[in-house]
Amino acid sequence: MMARTRLAWAYLAPLLITLALVAAWPLLRTIAFSLTDANLSDLSQWQFVGLANYAYLLSDPQWWRAVGNTLLFTLLSVGLETILGLVIALTINAHMPGRGLVRAAILIPWAIPTVVSAKMWAWMLHDLYGVVNVLLMNLGLIDRPWAWLADPTLSMAAVVLVDVWKATPFMALLILAALQVLPLDIYEAARVDGIGPVKSFFHITLPLIRPALLIAVIFRSLDALRVFDVIYVLTGNNENTATMSVYARQQLVDFQDVGFGSTAATCLFVIIALITTAVITLGRVHVSASGNDR
Template sequence: MADSVESSSGSGYAEDPRRQNRLQRYRDLRFSEEELAVILLTPVVSFLLAVSFYPIFDTIVGSFYQGYVLEMTPKEFVGLENYRSLYGSGPLLEQFLSGDGFWNALRVSLIYTFVSVPIETALGLGLALLLNRDFRGKYFAQAAILFPWAIPTVINARIWAWMFNGQYGVVNDLLIRIGILQTPFPFLAKPDTALLSMLFITIWKTSSFMALIMLAGLQSIPDTLYEASRMDGAGRIRQFWDITLPLLKPTLLVALIFRTLPAFQAFGLPYGLTGGGPASATTTLVLFDHQITFNRLNFGEGAATASIITLIALGIAMLYVGTLYEPEVR
C-alpha cells in the first residue's frame, strides 16, 4: 500500500505539467558555439559601442565643426580648419622642433613617454627578477613595491610639488645637507628641470607597476627550462637571453601597452604638479587639449586635438603588437 502511494505520488510529481514545461524550455536552449559566442559578446560589444566607440566617432565629427559641443554657439562646418589652426605655418620639422601650442605639447608628450617608459621597463624588469628569487620577506617586498603605484596621481603630484618646492622643499633641504647644493634650487620653476622632475616622479611611481606585471610573467615560466639549461652549462646571462626574455615577450607587450598609452595621455601629473608650466614646459597633449577646450572654450580645436591623440595612441599600440606579438612563443 505504501509502495503504491509512493509510486502514485512520485509519478504525479514527475508528470507535473509546470515542471515539464520548464524542463522543456531548458532543453530547447541549445545553441551552436557560434550562436553562443554572439549571445555572450553582444552585451559587451554594445557597451563598448555606447561608451567608447560612439564618443570617439562623435569627437572626430566634432573636429570638423565650430560651436559643436554644448551648442554654446551655432554649429558651423569648417572642414579641416581646426587641424590647420593646430598645425600653424612653416615646415613640419621646424614646427615640431621649435613650434609652440600643439607642437610644444606633442614634443613634451613624446619626450615624457619615450624617456620614462624604457627606464620604467628596465627598472621594473630588474625588480621583477629580484622579487622572483626566494628570500625571507619576499611576499612583504612584493606588496611594498606597489605603494608608489597605489597613491592617486593627483595626490602624488601635490606631494612631490611640496617636496620640490624651492623654498621649503624636502629635496632642497636634503641636497643642501649632504653638500650637493649650496642654496635652494627652484626645480619646478625652470623649464628644463621641471620636465626632468616630472620624469623622475613618474618613473618612481610606475616602475613598481611594470615590475608586478613582469613578475607574473616570470612566475609562469617553467623551472624545468632553467634546470635543463644549467645541465647544458648555460649561465645566468645566457638563461636570461635565451629563455627569460623570449618567453617574457607576451607579458612585455602587455606591460608596454598598459604603460605607454597612459604615459602619452598623461594629465593628472602635469596638472597637479606644475599646471603645465613654467612656460608650457610640462604641458602634455591631453593637458593642452583640456586648456583649449575648457579654458579657451574652443571646442572644435579641442576635438581635433583629441582625434589626433587617439590616432597616435592607436599607432603606438599597433607598432607594439606588430613588433612584439609572437603567438608561437608559448
C-alpha cells in the same frame, strides 16, 4: 556550429553595446565636433568648418611642442619603468626572506591616487621648503635650492621621476607574473650545461617573457601618451612639460573652444593608435588561443 556562433554573439552583445556607449559614441561625437566651430558656452550654436581646425592645429608650434613633450615623456618614463620593473621583478622572484612583505610594500606608490601622489611630490620638490632640496643640500650635492618644477631644464626630469616612482610597481608586477610561470626545468638544464646566470637571462628568461614584457610596455605607453593628471598637478600649463592632453584641455576648458579642442583630442587618439599599432607590428606579438608568440 551556427548555434554556437549565435550563442557567442549573444554573450558578446552586452560587451559590444557597453563599448559602443562608453567608447565609440564619445569618440564619434568628438570627431564630429572637431569639424565645427562649437563653443563651450553654447554647444547648440555651431557651424561646419571642415578641416580648417586640423589645418590650424598642424601649423601651431605649441601643438608640436606638446607632441614632442609627450613623446619625450613617454620614452623616458616607460624606458626607466621597464628597466626598474624588470630589476625589481627579478629580485622578488628570487627565493629571499620577506619576499611577500616586499611585494606588498612596492604596491604602495601604485595604490596612491595619482593626483594625491603628484600633489605630495609638488610639496617635496618645492624650491623654498621642499624636502628634496633640503636633503640634497645637507648631502652637499647642491649649494642652493633648485626650482624643480619651474626651471625649464629640470621640470621634465621632475615629472618623469614622479611618474617612474608611481608606475614602476605596475611594470614590476606584470613582469613578475610572467617570471613565475616560466618552466624551471629549462634553468636546470642550463645549469647542467654550464650556462651562467647572465647568459641564462639573455638567452632564456628574456625571450620567454618578451610577449608579456611587450604587453606591459604597450599598457604603460598608452597611459604615458595620454598623461594629464600628474603633469597638470605638478606644472599646470607650463609649455616646457605640457602634453597633448594638457594642450587639448586648455583649448576645451580655458579657451572654451570645443571645436578646436576636439581636433586636438582626435589627433591625440590617432597618434596613440598609430604608435600602438607600430609597436605591436614591430614586436610581432600575436595573442592566440594557445598564448603562443608567433
